[in-house]
Amino acid sequence: MSETDPTVSGPEPDLDPLESVPAPESPPAPGVTWTAPTEEAPTQPWSSGRDPDLPGCDTCPICGGVIDPDGYCTQCGAKAQSGRDHFSEAPASWVAGVCDIGRAHRCNEDALATAATDEPGQLAVIVVCDGVTTSQDSDVASLAAARRARDLLWSDQPQGLGLSRTRASATAQRLRQAIQQANRVVIEATAPDSPNPASSTIALALIDDSTCFWASLGDSRVYWLPDQGDAVLLSRDHSLAQSQIDQGVARAVAEASALAHTITKWLGLDATDLEPCAGHLRLDQPGWLLVCSDGLWNYASAAAALGRTVERAVLEPEPTDSPLVLAQRLVDWANDQGGHDNVTVGLARCSV
Amino acid sequence: MVDFSATVSQNEFLPDQGTDVHAIVQLTCQGAGSAGRSGLGEVGEIIIVDTSGSMIGDRVEMAKRAAAIAVDSILDGTWFAIVAGTHQAFLAYPRVFSGQGMVRMDQASRQAAKAAIASFRADGGTAIGQWLLLARKLFASVPSLVGRHAILLTDGEDYNETPTQLDSAIRGCIGQFQVDCRGIGVDWKVNEVRKIAQALLGSVDIIPDARDLPQVMADLVQQAMSRGVADAQLRVWTPQDAQILFVRQVSPTVEDLTHRGSPINALTQGYPTGAWGDESRDYHIAVRLPAKSVGVEQLAARVQLAIGAQVLTQGLVKARWSADPSLTARISPEVAHYTGQTELALAIQEGLAARAAGDDRTATVKLGRAVQLAAQTGNEEATVKLRRVVDVSDAATGLVQLRRDIDRADEMALDTASTKTTRIRG
Numbered sequence: 001m002s003e004t005d006p007t008v009s010g011p012e013p014d015l016d017p018l019e020s021v022p023a024p025e026s027p028p029a030p031g032v033t034w035t036a037p038t039e040e041a042p043t044q045p046w047s048s049g050r051d052p053d054l055p056g057c058d059t060c061p062i063c064g065g066v067i068d069p070d071g072y073c074t075q076c077g078a079k080a081q082s083g084r085d086h087f088s089e090a091p092a093s094w095v096a097g098v099c100d101i102g103r104a105h106r107c108n109e110d111a112l113a114t115a116a117t118d119e120p121g122q123l124a125v126i127v128v129c130d131g132v133t134t135s136q137d138s139d140v141a142s143l144a145a146a147r148r149a150r151d152l153l154w155s156d157q158p159q160g161l162g163l164s165r166t167r168a169s170a171t172a173q174r175l176r177q178a179i180q181q182a183n184r185v186v187i188e189a190t191a192p193d194s195p196n197p198a199s200s201t202i203a204l205a206l207i208d209d210s211t212c213f214w215a216s217l218g219d220s221r222v223y224w225l226p227d228q229g230d231a232v233l234l235s236r237d238h239s240l241a242q243s244q245i246d247q248g249v250a251r252a253v254a255e256a257s258a259l260a261h262t263i264t265k266w267l268g269l270d271a272t273d274l275e276p277c278a279g280h281l282r283l284d285q286p287g288w289l290l291v292c293s294d295g296l297w298n299y300a301s302a303a304a305a306l307g308r309t310v311e312r313a314v315l316e317p318e319p320t321d322s323p324l325v326l327a328q329r330l331v332d333w334a335n336d337q338g339g340h341d342n343v344t345v346g347l348a349r350c351s352v
Numbered sequence: 353m354v355d356f357s358a359t360v361s362q363n364e365f366l367p368d369q370g371t372d373v374h375a376i377v378q379l380t381c382q383g384a385g386s387a388g389r390s391g392l393g394e395v396g397e398i399i400i401v402d403t404s405g406s407m408i409g410d411r412v413e414m415a416k417r418a419a420a421i422a423v424d425s426i427l428d429g430t431w432f433a434i435v436a437g438t439h440q441a442f443l444a445y446p447r448v449f450s451g452q453g454m455v456r457m458d459q460a461s462r463q464a465a466k467a468a469i470a471s472f473r474a475d476g477g478t479a480i481g482q483w484l485l486l487a488r489k490l491f492a493s494v495p496s497l498v499g500r501h502a503i504l505l506t507d508g509e510d511y512n513e514t515p516t517q518l519d520s521a522i523r524g525c526i527g528q529f530q531v532d533c534r535g536i537g538v539d540w541k542v543n544e545v546r547k548i549a550q551a552l553l554g555s556v557d558i559i560p561d562a563r564d565l566p567q568v569m570a571d572l573v574q575q576a577m578s579r580g581v582a583d584a585q586l587r588v589w590t591p592q593d594a595q596i597l598f599v600r601q602v603s604p605t606v607e608d609l610t611h612r613g614s615p616i617n618a619l620t621q622g623y624p625t626g627a628w629g630d631e632s633r634d635y636h637i638a639v640r641l642p643a644k645s646v647g648v649e650q651l652a653a654r655v656q657l658a659i660g661a662q663v664l665t666q667g668l669v670k671a672r673w674s675a676d677p678s679l680t681a682r683i684s685p686e687v688a689h690y691t692g693q694t695e696l697a698l699a700i701q702e703g704l705a706a707r708a709a710g711d712d713r714t715a716t717v718k719l720g721r722a723v724q725l726a727a728q729t730g731n732e733e734a735t736v737k738l739r740r741v742v743d744v745s746d747a748a749t750g751l752v753q754l755r756r757d758i759d760r761a762d763e764m765a766l767d768t769a770s771t772k773t774t775r776i777r778g
Contacts, residue, residue: 063592068654070666070668072651073651074619075591075592076591076592076593077651078651079650338675
C-alpha cells in the first residue's frame with residue numbers, strides 16, 4: 001500500500017524534469033529523471049515481413065489457388081490430388097478408365113492402364129490392378145505392373161491372322177505372359193528383404209476385332225454388359241468368398257463374411273500360383289465391357305446388380321455413350337456408397 | 353544452431369456436417385543458446401524496483417540485495433539499466449540525463465550499478481505505468497537491441513494512477529519488451545499485476561516472504577539470460593471462409609492469444625510469443641470450417657513459428673469428414689486435457705473473485721469445480737494450493753467448503769498460479 005496521498009502527490013506536469021534532478025551525493029529520490037533523446041515510433045518487431053512466396057507445384061482443383069509444397073492449397077486448404085490419387089485415361093473415344101483413391105483410404109493402390117486404336121472394336125487393352133493395402137509399396141508396384149502388362153499386349157500384337165482356334169490359343173498364352181511380366185515388375189518394386197512384400201491383383205481385357213480375351217488373378221473383375229440381355233461376370237475371383245460360393249454358399253452371404261476379400265492368388269514376391277482364370281467372348285452386340293477393382297463391385301457384386309447400376313449411370317443425369325463420362329459416374333457412385341476402398345473402372349464401348 | 357519443431361495432436365475426423373476442428377500444437381526449441389550470444393543481435397535487461405514508501409524497512413533492504421544479485425547475474429556485454437519506481441520513475445543507473453539510457457555490463461558498470469542500488473531508500477507513492485513507460489524509452493534509446501526483458505518488483509497497489517492511465521501505459525509497451533512481475537507481501541493486487549505480465553508476455557508470482565527475494569531475482573535473470581531466441585512469432589494460417597475460434601497457449605501457462613493477433617496476410621495471423629530458450633510450449637488452436645461432404649480431406653490450419661520473416665517450423669491441422677462414428681466420436685486426449693486445464697484456471701480465478709466480492713456460494717461452487725478439474729487432470733500444484741483455501745469433502749464430485757482461516761498469501765498464491773498447467777501424462 002502506498003503511503004502517499006494521491007491527491008497531493010505525483011509528478012507535476014509542468015515541472016521541467018531536469019530541474020528535479022538532485023545532486024548525486026545526497027539523493028532525495030533514488031535516481032535521476034531521464035529524458036528520452038528521441039521518442040521513436042513504436043515498432044512491432046514481429047509484424048515485419050511477409051512469407052516469401054512459396055513456389056507452387058500445382059494448381060488447386062477446387063479454387064484454382066497455388067498448392068503449397070506441404071500438399072494443400074494455400075487459399076482453400078483443399079488436399080492436392082496427386083496424379084496417383086486420381087487419374088483417368090481415354091486412349092480413344094470408345095475406351096477409357098478412371099482410377100480413384102476413394103473416400104476412406106490414405107493411398108491409391110489401385111492402378112489402371114489402357115490402350116486402343118481409333119477404330120472402335122478393332123484393338124484395345126484395359127488392365128486393372130489392385131495393390132494389397134497391407135503390403136508395402138503396393139501403389140508403386142500395382143501401377144508398374146498394369147503398365148507393363150498393357151505395353152506388352154499392345155506392342156506384340158500380331159495383325160491380320162484371322163480368328164482361328166490357333167490364334168485364340170496364342171492370344172490366351174500372351175495374356176499369361178503379360179501376367180508373368182507384371183509379376184516380375186512387382187517383384188522388382190519390392191525390397192528383397194521386405195517382411196511384407198508388395199502384392200497386387202490383376203485383371204486384363206484385350207479386345208481384338210470385337211472378340212474379348214480376358215484373364216484375371218485375384219478379385220479384380222471383367223464384366224460384359226450388353227445393352228439388351230443379361231449382364232455377365234466373365235472372370236472368376238481367386239478369393240475365400242469365391243471358394244465358399246463354389247461350395248454352395250450364396251454370393252451375398254459369402255461376400256459379407258469377414259475374410260471374403262482374402263485373395264488366394266496374387267502378383268508378388270510371395271506369389272505361389274500365377275495361373276489366371278481366362279477366357280474369350282465374341283462381342284456380337286452393342287454393350288459395355290467393364291474391368292474393375294472391388295472398390296466398384298463391392299456395392300453391386302452380382303452381374304445383374306452391376307448391370308442395373310451401369311444402366312442407370314448411362315442414363316442419368318443425361319444419357320451418354322462416352323466411356324470416360326460413364327467411368328467417372330461409376331467412380332462417383334462408388335464414392336457415394338461410401339468409397340471404402342480405392343475404385344478403378346475401365347470401359348470399352350462396343351457398338352457392333 | 354537453434355532448431356524449432358512442431359507436433360500436432362488432434363482427431364482430424366469430423367462427423368457429417370461437423371465444422372469445428374481442435375488441435376494441440378507443441379512447439380519445441382532446441383539449441384537456443386544464451387541471450388545475446390547467438391549472433392542474432394544484442395539484448396537488454398532492465399531491473400525495475402519499487403522504492404515507494406511502503407517498502408520501508410526489511411523490504412527495501414531485501415529488494416536492494418535482490419537487485420544487486422540480479423545485476424551479478426546479468427551476463428557481461430548485455431545492455432542494462434536500473435529503474436527505481438515511486439509515483440515517478442527514476443533512472444537509478446546509468447546516471448545519465450539524456451542519450452543512451454542503458455550501458456553494457458562489465459566489471460565497472462556492475463560495481464557502479466550496485467553502488468547506485470545501495471543508495472535506494474523507501475519514499476513516495478506508486479505509479480507502475482510510469483515505470484513501464486520509462487523502461488520502454490530506455491530500451492528504445494538503444495536501437496540495436498533485439499531482445500528486451502525487464503523484471504518488475506512491487507509490493508503495493510498502483511495507487512497514484514487511474515486504471516485507465518495504467519492500461520494506456522501497458523498498451524504503449526506491448527511489443528516493446530517483455531516483463532516478469534513479482535509481488536512482495538500481500539498488499540498488491542494480483543489482477544493489476546497479472547494484467548501487466550500477460551500483456552507483456554511475462555509471468556506473475558507472489559513472494560510472500562521478502563527473504564526469498566534474492567533467490568527469485570537470480571532465477572529470473574538466469575532464465576532471461578538463457579533465452580537465446582530474442583523474439584519469435586506464432587503464425588496461424590486458416591483457409592478462406594474459415595474462422596479462428598481461439599488461439600491459446602495452454603502450456604506452461606494458459607494465455608489467450610486470440611485477440612493479440614496481427615495480420616501477416618489475408619489468411620495468416622501472427623501472435624507474439626516473446627523470447628525462447630530450450631523449451632516446449634503447447635498451443636490450443638480451434639478453427640471453424642464450412643462443412644464439406646463425407647470423405648473430403650482438407651487443411652484446417654498451418655501453425656508456424658517464425659523469427660522475423662523466416663518460418664522455422666510448421667504443423668498441419670487437418671479435417672477429414674467421415675460417416676464412421678468410431679472415428680469421429682474420439683476426442684484427442686491432449687485436447688481434452690488442456691480444455692480441462694483452461695477451465696481449471698478460469699474456475700480458480702472466478703471462485704476467488706466471487707470470494708473477494710463476498711459471494712461465498714458462487715466461490716464454493718467454482719472452487720469445488722476447480723478441485724474436481726485439478727484432480728481429473730492431475731494438476732498436483734493446483735490441488736495443493738486449492739486445499740489451503742477450501743476443505744475438500746469429495747474431490748471427485750467437487751464437494752468443498754470454504755476455509756474460515758484463509759491465509760491471504762495462500763489465496764494470492766492460488767490466484768497467481770491459476771494459469772499454470774501440467775502436461776498430459778503418459
